[in-house]
Amino acid sequence: MTRRKFLAGNWKMYKTVAEARQFAEQLSRRSTDLSVDADYAVCPPFTALQALRVILPSGVLLGAQNVHPGGNGAYTGEVSVDMLAELGVHYVVVGHSERRQLFGEGDEFIAQKVEAVLQAGLIPILCVGENLNQREHGQTLQVVANQTQTALAGIASTALRALVIAYEPVWAIGSGLTPTPAEAQQVIAHIRSVVGENKGAAVASSVQILYGGSVKPGNIAGFTNQPDIDGALVGGASLAADSFADMALAMNGR
Ligand code: PEP
DSSP: OOOOOOEEEEEOOOHHHHHHHHHHHHHHHTTTGTTTSSSSEEEEOGGGGHHHHHOOOOTTEEEESSSSSSSSSTTTOOHHHHHHHTTOOOEEEEEEEEHHHHOOOHHHHOOOOOEEEEEEOOOEEEEEOOOHHHHHTHHHHHHHHHHHHHHTTTTTTTSSSSSSEEEEEEEEEETOOOOOOHHHHHHHHHHHHHHHHOOOOOHHHHHHEESSSOOOOTTHHHHHTTTTEEEEEESGGGGGGGHHHHHHHHHOOO
């Protein structure tokens, strides 16, 4: 199966509404650099979703960085899948390592989020990845397999037609360090085989699996040229429209 390439920007806690609007205007000027053969998304803070919805160039979809798995309820400070869907959100980042590390989110809670996102008809971008200690102890494949299995355990294969996984080694996020493309390919091929063993060959061959961690215009193609790597989830280098467009060009071999 031919999978589409996907470039997703995770803006973390950056950009006011005014700054987000400026990004959209600048990216619109580069819209011819965004090949229609690939998928694109930006994941701004919640506060900028509504403004971006109407001004992003066509083909660039909206993602959210987080969600609470409950419906309406007494969860002060949280946002539900229905609230995101109403704003035109397509993707929701789930299980980002900053959520796991800084906000204590565990695999079970992340699994609930994946389920809630799918039930609302949105697409989870499930983040998995080992920390430095785990890498140094040779545990990378085991860690990503466990995270993937737990997050998808309660979900029927038929519900997984639209799923994105991002392999993001924790030590590579925001550090300027990366695995080699061949190392990332090996881990991502393993994640794909774990999906296949648990959810069947059809899901394994359709799931888009991205690499994330210090991706920039100069190194993205090395990753996305690998056979199992379907794109990139990018933090810092997705904040500038020109850098986003340059990564799109490189990812698409232009
Ligand atoms: C991220 O936030 O998911 C990420 C990969 O960040 P960066 O590209 O800045 O390493």
